[in-house]
Amino acid sequence: DIQLTQSPSFLSASVGDRVTITCRASQGTSSYLAWYQLKPGKAPNLLIYATSTLQSGVPSRFSGSGSGTEFTLTISTLQPEDFATYYCQQVNSYPYTFGQGTKLEIK
Amino acid sequence: EVQLVQSGAEVKKPGESLKISCQGSGYTFSAYWLGWVRQTPGKGLEWMGIIYPGDSDTRYSPSFQGQVTISADKSISTAYLQWSSLKASDTAIYYCARRHGSSWSYDYWGQGTLVTVSS
Numbered sequence: 001d002i003q004l005t006q007s008p009s010f011l012s013a014s015v016g017d018r019v020t021i022t023c024r025a026s027q028g029t030s031s032y033l034a035w036y037q038l039k040p041g042k043a044p045n046l047l048i049y050a051t052s053t054l055q056s057g058v059p060s061r062f063s064g065s066g067s068g069t070e071f072t073l074t075i076s077t078l079q080p081e082d083f084a085t086y087y088c089q090q091v092n093s094y095p096y097t098f099g100q101g102t103k104l105e106i107k
Numbered sequence: 108e109v110q111l112v113q114s115g116a117e118v119k120k121p122g123e124s125l126k127i128s129c130q131g132s133g134y135t136f137s138a139y140w141l142g143w144v145r146q147t148p149g150k151g152l153e154w155m156g157i158i159y160p161g162d163s164d165t166r167y168s169p170s171f172q173g174q175v176t177i178s179a180d181k182s183i184s185t186a187y188l189q190w191s192s193l194k195a196s197d198t199a200i201y202y203c204a205r206r207h208g209s210s211w212s213y214d215y216w217g218q219g220t221l222v223t224v225s226s
Binding site: 001034 | 142144146150151152153154156157166167168169170202204206207210211212213214216217218219
């Protein structure tokens, strides 16, 4: 199985900040890496797929990059609605796995 | 509009059986893989398995193989997740989600089904 490790697990930031979350894979995932946002009481929301492609309707302040075993999600200018938990997921090989999550909190 | 509508919350006792459902609409249900994901406070999101409703080809995570059964009935555009004997540790929110055709990420999600297992 491909293990995904996100860092940091918790992140405290302010509105307007630029934040980056890293996802490291135990083996290569090609470009099959996605990012999701999870808010309490709501289903996960796909933000980025194929490492860097923005899902339709997602604000352009979200971006993804990376290759091989290291990937990043960047939020360029934090908005109040961005405080949530973020997960990466590899969909390169079964079993598809998620990272442990990064909880983004308001400072 | 693509929609995945899941069955309602369940409260069960340990040892009981359960089958929850996920009905798709707004797309060709049989042509897209559909997965199940567990959410718990302690472990976050966990990938359980996936099914192709067109031919019922199913893949499981080793963590869930033998613990649950995933099935689908394409005639009514519905997928299922079932347990034969629930444990307290099965208490969680369960989501179904459609796999995007080319990127293989999950682009549409059900609203989630809360399953509570308690004596």
